[in-house]
Amino acid sequence: MKRTHLLSILVAATAVIPTLHAQDALRVHGANAIWTPLNAKSAELESASGAKISFVPNAAGRGLADLAQGQCDIAMVTGSMEAAAEGANSEKPGVISGLSEFVATSIGTDPVFFVVNTGNTISKITLAQAKDILTGKITNWKDVGGSDLAIDVVRLGPTNGPHIALEKEVLQGQKIVDSAKALKAPKDVSTVVSQLPGAFAYIGSNNLNKKLKVLETDKPFGMEMMLVTKGTPSPAQQKFIDAAKTAIKK
Numbered sequence: 001m002k003r004t005h006l007l008s009i010l011v012a013a014t015a016v017i018p019t020l021h022a023q024d025a026l027r028v029h030g031a032n033a034i035w036t037p038l039n040a041k042s043a044e045l046e047s048a049s050g051a052k053i054s055f056v057p058n059a060a061g062r063g064l065a066d067l068a069q070g071q072c073d074i075a076m077v078t079g080s081m082e083a084a085a086e087g088a089n090s091e092k093p094g095v096i097s098g099l100s101e102f103v104a105t106s107i108g109t110d111p112v113f114f115v116v117n118t119g120n121t122i123s124k125i126t127l128a129q130a131k132d133i134l135t136g137k138i139t140n141w142k143d144v145g146g147s148d149l150a151i152d153v154v155r156l157g158p159t160n161g162p163h164i165a166l167e168k169e170v171l172q173g174q175k176i177v178d179s180a181k182a183l184k185a186p187k188d189v190s191t192v193v194s195q196l197p198g199a200f201a202y203i204g205s206n207n208l209n210k211k212l213k214v215l216e217t218d219k220p221f222g223m224e225m226m227l228v229t230k231g232t233p234s235p236a237q238q239k240f241i242d243a244a245k246t247a248i249k250k
Contacts, residue, residue, distance in 0.1 A: 026240055029056040030063020030076030031161040032186060033110045034225050034248075036206040038076075041247040048243035051236045059185075061087030061159025065095045067102070067230055074237060075102075078110065078204075078223040079164025087158035103233065104226045105241050108248040110204050111222040112162045112169075115189065115212040117199050122146035124216035131170050133200055136177030141198065153180040154192055154201035162186060162204045165223035 026049060028038075035057035038045060046053050056063075056072070063075040065088040077084045081104055085096040114130055116122065122141055125133075132138040133151055141149045155176050156163040181196075183189060186203055190211040193199040204223065208214065225248065227241050 025052045025054060026074060026236060027054045027056070027072040028074045028076060028227075028240075029058055029066045029072040031060040031078040031225070032057040033078050033161050033204040033206055033223065034076035034107075034227075037248055038244055041243075044247065045240055045243050049236050049240040051240070053240070059087075059157070059159040060084045060161045060164060061091070064088055064102075064228060065092060067228060068096045070230075073229070074240065075228040077104065077226045077228050078161025080168055080224070081226070081228065083164040083167055084159065087160075087164065090158050101230055102228050103231060104228045105233075105245075106224055106226050107241070107245045108225045109222045110161070110206075110225055111220055112165050112202055112204055113208065114215045114217065115193060115201050115203055115208070116215060117193055117197050118211065118213045119197055120146060120149075120213060122215065123213075124218075126218040127170055127221065130200075130217070131172075131174065134166075134171065134176050134180075135174050136179070149198045151200050152196045152198045153177055154189065154196070154199050155180040155182055156186060156189075156202070157182065157184065160186055161223045162202050165221060166202055169221040 061084045066072040067075040194211040
């Protein structure tokens, strides 16, 4: 009887161990635009939340998909929840069946910029002109005050934050021209645009560099940055979210 009782205690103790480890870590997946500033403050975030933080920057829609499937604890989402879910479902149909189970907290806004090759003579553009370029109504830079040069539209995938913001603020229901060159990740924009004299692309602030020329616009637009949990945030998740708001503002 004593031996049986001891085995029962050992089994019960073993069953508790994974739960304790799970509480000691937070898996945070999603938008690169949020990951960049938060990763730089990871030590502060770990101290504030009392948990080890594991970041995976894999795009807004994929982060939300990971949250839906229990593969992360917090999703970093930019633009809108609806668009992120739509992007995730376009890659893996049915991965997100609804948004009612998710709780989103806004932590700030990241601007989105239109960029061209550094040799392009154009320096500014209106959002209306950008929309016409993206949808194929304008196909030559001379039609917006530039040189006689064909425009090569460069686009991001549907799960990327800058694209989600673009659909909401600029495209407004219209589709990007089929001939657009599709990239897998925002980090690839500078490489492609620097090699295409007529390139036209869009990007978040964390991926800007000297290989890109930023165009002035008649009005700014950007992507809302959100941290999303499945259900009400746990104490550790809430502490992380509160600390993240402070980190973003800095």
